[in-house]
Amino acid sequence: MILQHVAPVVSNTLIAEGIFLLTVEAKDIARSVRPGQFVNVRSTDGSLPFLRRPFSVSNTRGDLIDLMFNVVGQGTRMMASRRIGDTLDVLGPLGKPFGFAGNFKTAIMVGGGLGVAPFPILTRQLEEEKKSLLTLLGARSAKHIVAKDLQNTQIATDDGSAGFHGTVVALLESSLQSKALADPKIFGCGPTPMLKALSEFAQRSGIECELSLEGDMACGVGLCQGCPVETSHGSRKYALVCVEGPTFNCHDIILR
Amino acid sequence: MILQHVAPVVSNTLIAEGIFLLTVEAKDIARSVRPGQFVNVRSTDGSLPFLRRPFSVSNTRGDLIDLMFNVVGQGTRMMASRRIGDTLDVLGPLGKPFGFAGNFKTAIMVGGGLGVAPFPILTRQLEEEKKSLLTLLGARSAKHIVAKDLQNTQIATDDGSAGFHGTVVALLESSLQSKALADPKIFGCGPTPMLKALSEFAQRSGIECELSLEGDMACGVGLCQGCPVETSHGSRKYALVCVEGPTFNCHDIILR
Amino acid sequence: MIKESFTLRGVEFKNRVLVASGTFGYGNEVKELVDVNKLGGICTKSLSWKPRDGNPPRRIVETPSGMLNSIGLANVGVEYFIREKLPYLRTLDTVIIANIAASSIQEYCDVLSLLEQQEGIDGYEINVSCPNVKEGGLSFGTDCSKTREITARLRTLTAKPLIMKLTPNVTHISEFARAVEEAGADAISVINTVIGMAVDIYKKKPKLSTVTGGLSGPAIKPIALAKVYEAAQVVSLPIIGIGGIMTAEDALEFLLVGATAVQVGTANFIDPSAGVKVAEGMRSYAQRFGVSDLGQLVGAMESNKEFSVLQSWL
């Protein structure tokens, strides 16, 4: 059930370089959202940008939802300027949650940049289901790391300023080489090139893997056909990221 | 000399129903502006609206300029939401100041609605020049009256909730009937229909009259030819409100 | 009670606000969020004979007060539509307009003929902004005689409302309006998207996979109004105004320049109930200003006859 809220801003905090955690009150979304789902956000005061912007729900507490975002353009600048008492127009929960199929024992969360956003809520559900957890985060540098509400976290940075010096997928490979995990399943989220590398690694290693994609959206609810991702089998060439994703099993899609 | 300032907001106060007094620091404008001149305003954070918006300079104190405005649309909503520490992009001083020609002894300021805006700075200059002052303000109702930093003020309201029940031009007529003034000159500012009535009255009564016009502007500096007002004589059919006005002698223009 | 309805070839629309083709899917995507029965009508995504995958990503680019799309008419195809989508649409209490796209005149005819045999479709809107495969991909909609021919051929196949959706990407849309009126159309929809593009200056590539795409949203509202106004000067058939409508005020502008009804497109992406809100807002305006029938507003703009569309020196 998709809902539209004019959601009061409860807090908005800079938590790392250029990264904010914005908490809004949106009861019905908070109560029904599942890990991997997203909301589509616009300003309520008519300020820019024109289209809504999609953000993973990062966590929930009671009636509150957390959004974690990087300031990259007009939309995220507007969000960064929101203060307590302002409101945000939020539509959600949208999309398909992460798939928990398969008898995995260990969940490996692999996040690139703000790909970490959905992991706090995902962590909570995985803990409820008594899975072992490993969280690998990749970032440009130490200043861009956000590791709140996560379990068993390892870091990779592009510049080596913290943790492993290299990509998060390379970190994953080296972790698994040093220590095999019991019945693992990967949950990946981040920019497309990283997800592509992750997907290739998972398929090569025969590890189950769910990916949460980013991509351009106009509506987020299946109205515009604007968000195709190539499918790897079946009669349709494309699936829609907003309603058939944003999470996909890595076997079902082709990333380019 | 026209200047462009990224002007810090010093205060922004609701002073009457829907009416704000916004003070920004803009040293070079504050030091050179003269009564009747205006500034052209835009947001510095890229929020709407698209074009700049013209506002009379209402008063100055040291390096500060006051703008007095009515919230009517996108631009004034943006201005109303500006808080201390925000900035405003201000271009000015623009236009031709009120003309002081003629040997008048009494200045009658006649303002309709936010036409009162330039009167505080005008009052100061008239006082320096030792003129007698009479200020007549018209507003929709008592709640819409702003009479700060003015002298010898009389009020007219459309609904009779304060002062004279009727238009400010009718108030002027009745004032002058009851008491003739020594060598008067009128300074009028407000919506076009009011200025038209004022101009007709002034010409009928043979009183000198300067008018400050409102009107749609794109540039405010003479680049676009977008702000014509019909002239009453000479070879050109139109004058440009932004550079040849906004103040005109009532004999020189035709209002429709 | 304000009269909001209007009638097109015997089909009654409960109000003057439809949702535009390609911006409201097949009507079932947002049924939880919007009471679609409060709409005057729904235009389906364009239907072609076979399903179409559509264009590769990237299909959507935001632009100032608008967006570019290059969906490539991705659609399920007419047979699947009839089997899987129409049954739901039949349950709705609003007018269902099937929008048809094709790459040959025969395909337009085939799709319409198949739809004619079904229950639940109230009328057709013909998207002529499609490449004519025979003519090397030039759009039908920029060729006046082809547009006329499509209209005339389809007219022989149906007695239901036939609405021709015109492209703005022509010098004189009034010529096209006249041609389809003569060929028997019941109404025209004005406008489809405006050709536009955007470039990624870092990748040095077009942002859309297809280089150019269709511009929609408030950015094009002034253009759409001028096209509706131009068409309204020369034809007497009803015009459905489209382009950048976000609010009731926008819709009323279209009525005043001559549109009998409007369609809300891109606005649905931002607020799926935009169409319903536009209809409500038009009702409030009518109430406030004592308009008993919204039809009184159609073409009610007064204008200085000294100036024509073509004479505005810039």
Next chain:
Amino acid sequence: MIKESFTLRGVEFKNRVLVASGTFGYGNEVKELVDVNKLGGICTKSLSWKPRDGNPPRRIVETPSGMLNSIGLANVGVEYFIREKLPYLRTLDTVIIANIAASSIQEYCDVLSLLEQQEGIDGYEINVSCPNVKEGGLSFGTDCSKTREITARLRTLTAKPLIMKLTPNVTHISEFARAVEEAGADAISVINTVIGMAVDIYKKKPKLSTVTGGLSGPAIKPIALAKVYEAAQVVSLPIIGIGGIMTAEDALEFLLVGATAVQVGTANFIDPSAGVKVAEGMRSYAQRFGVSDLGQLVGAMESNKEFSVLQSWL
């Protein structure tokens, strides 16, 4: 040192950013505010034979991310220009392009011939978006043969750069580009404003006194880019890209699709030094990405040749 200059028929422009006709007056209005010598060139307000009063108010309407204007080519006339405006322009260290508007082919020739006799004008830009009085007010610019004829006639009168400024309000701008290239133009300016309108729903009147006007600003940038791209596919003469340029990024998009230079128009109203800032921004981009000559960016967009301008299904 980055090479920013380019040359047109022997005239060197110090950089690729000009200010557009009608948006920078006669160059002297904002001289206190802007170092105009940092511009690649200045296109004057359109000049006609006699002074023109222009249209009655209201001439300006803001629209989403843009504006409509109906100035009516208000201008001082060519004689007054020569007497009162040209002496100042002569003192500037930037290229001066006289933009010419007229209501007959003879008037175009007369204005250009008179300007030919003066010192200080480096070239001409011809505004063909003017009503042709002989043809009942239809714009010259939407008539390909008239546009060609104007070009050919003016070509015989001058050896200076002759730039034809094309209107976007035609089905295929490429036909017009080809016609003026064949007729001897040195360059084309693409685009002039797009026809649009806006309505006051309370007064039930058009907002502009002339009903329709010209749309400019960021709203039209996607349209302008597509027009430049379309023209660039068929002609080899230099194209000056215009339409909604606010920033260097916008200008670079135009270069990448095939523009040799750009003009900044409406942006001047918001920031009179917009043109200078665009030029600076292009320099920074070149520095950052190791581009030694901005000319290397002209037409440097890679694109999927599978898709042409005309084939983008919507």
